[in-house]
Amino acid sequence: MALDLVPVWTTLLALAVFHYVVFDGFDLGVGILHGFVPENARAIVMNSVAPIWNGNATWLVFGGLGLLAAFPLAFVLIMLLALVFRGVAFEFRFRNPELRRFCVRAFFYGSAIATFAQGVVLGTFIQGFKVDGRHFTGTSFDWVTPFALLTGIALMFGYSLLGASWLILKTEGDLQRWARRAGRVCLIAVLVAIVAVSIWTPISNAEIARRWFTWPDIAFLAPVPIITALIAAGEWYALTRQQELTPFLGAVGLFSMSFIGIAISLWPMIVPFHYTLWQAASSASTQAFLLIGTLFLLPVILMYTAWSYWVFRGKVHGEVGYH
């Protein structure tokens, strides 16, 4: 009997995408905040992600590739170039002050644009895009919709919230206080965006509205907004008090609830409203071949990744002190 591996793969891929969002999310967020921190703290901010950003970016290949492959060239180009500039700016830390200033700017703009682009992908994905057979047929500028622009900006604040809470964890003193303030600003913006998206999608799409607001589904799904609200309150509390790890966990919590919310709205579509997961999935043999290795490799990867985070635990100190 052929085992249906699609649900297994869907779970794995969803986890990979989520992992990417959280991990590259906080280091893209750190990149965005980097443009706003006082100049003398920039080195510390960059150092807080130095040993791990390569690994984080790698998840894009695994988690993001499938989704982005469906998008038009011009769009993908923008995001890739932003990521390239960011990565390169990170690698080349010139002693020459002029080049250094350029790199600082490239790191900020690269992070910001890449994040915005991913937010737009998310928005377009939720709204659905045109396909013909198995090929994307929209034009290069289909993605410029108000909704996609909203999700683009929302994700910038979302990643910045993750970045700020990462900085709270990795720094101390004035920089940490600065990160708490930045985190609160981002949290407010993120909550506004979550509310806006939650109102916008059911209004513009009857199918999604039916899923959320018909009895008895509404009873089962009610915990989603309630838990989200509780986490948001907890996050605010954590950002204002002396908590160090909680803000990060809270931010991850908010992301998971949004993720679950989107999954509920779209399930079981992979190319929303055109293809289900089963129609888009590759052949059973392909899935089985990859699954065997993945089930073995994934725990190993998570183990050594965790080990490297353990190695680089603790606060970051720059040679340049922060005053």
Added chain:
Amino acid sequence: MTLDAVFLSRLQWAWVIVWHILLPAFTVGLASYIAVLEGLYFFTGREMWFRISGFWTKIFAVSFGMGVVSGIIMPFQFGTNWSRFTDATADVLSPMMAYEGLMAFFLESTFLGVLLFGRRLVPAWAHFFAGLMVAFGTLLSSFWILSTNSWMQTPAGYKLVDGRFEPVDWLAIVFNPSFPYRLLHNVTAFYITTAFVVMGVGAWLLRRDRAVEDSRMMIRMALNLLIILIPLQIVIGDLHGLNTLEHQPAKIAAMEGLYDTAQPMPLTLFGIPDDEAATMRYPIEIPNLGSLILTHSWDGAVKGLKEWPANERAPVALPFFSFRIMVGIGFVMLFIAVAGQILQLRGRLWDSIWFLRLCPWAAPLGFIAVIAGWVVTEVGRQPWTVYGLMRTADSVSPSLTGADVALSLAFYIVVYLIMFPTGIAFMAGLVRRGPQPQAASERVESGLPSGPFKGATRTASDS
């Protein structure tokens, strides 16, 4: 002039991959070299190994970072430019590339962090282990990506259903006929490329009386590796060629510029190929040598391109000339390695100014040979993406317009012309500073963070 989406997409692919391949060509060998140095340091505790390793690790980090960013760009083109190819082959090729990511990318990037910044944070054995894992990761990456490429050259283990390739036998897919030869040929080429860079840098430093002990060791290690690997590479290359003759005879015909089937086949040293007239102009030939090399017999027959219809022939000029460049460089390399080895045996290596002057000029040779070899194999595969089964012209995304690709290609050209020269200049700066005399207890300055982490003080006693 019309903008042809197929041609421009090919150009874009070539542009992006030619720059990218420079990085693995260097980092695969360098990662193994660093692992060896780390091992020597771990077992002997000699300061010198630590200095040399620290020096190359910094350079490795920069090239690896560039490899990651230029590498992320490539797979996206499957979706943007080659969606019909991707759709047709996804069931076969996507798990192979997924395995590359799962096995190699995470391993490399995670342990590179430890290798770079963890010297004082982890025990010495764990640091050595991190070096080994980075090297192992680069080799796994080569394994999967070359298996993927080989499958496109010599597809196996599939069945065609409605124009899409479906996997039947995974072992046959992964270990397809040309894969073992291609893997050996490439990895050996990467090691040789790195050895020439190490030797060139060592000679450059030595000529300026910098880090004399370290530079001499670099040159010696490189020479000892090269004298084994270059002859070995010639043998592997020959075997790879025979394998190609068996599975892709049209490619061999293009490489040799052979339009008419010949028995015995002469070896054309040089000539101007003319695809229109299907003839080689102004050929300089050595009789029978072609048969001897390709069939290992004095008068074996080799098929010419005219055996295939005109629309199934690869353009001759690029593979023909590239192949001559690659082989030519191979023999120049052999000469340098043998000359260096003789000087070393006579104990005159350090007095031979001409040799030390020559080495830095020879440093880029490996890169040129790798690119030339890649052009031979990829252009030689044309007009197919999956050899004999799927045409390049049928592989591009249907909605793609020439103007779209022209725009993205222009972007990539500008970005790469900024990124790569800057990166190379940056690495040259690192080379110029040379290996730094450092106490082993000091942390390795990686060029990235200016400060270690608090945990540093806790475990410092281990290093």
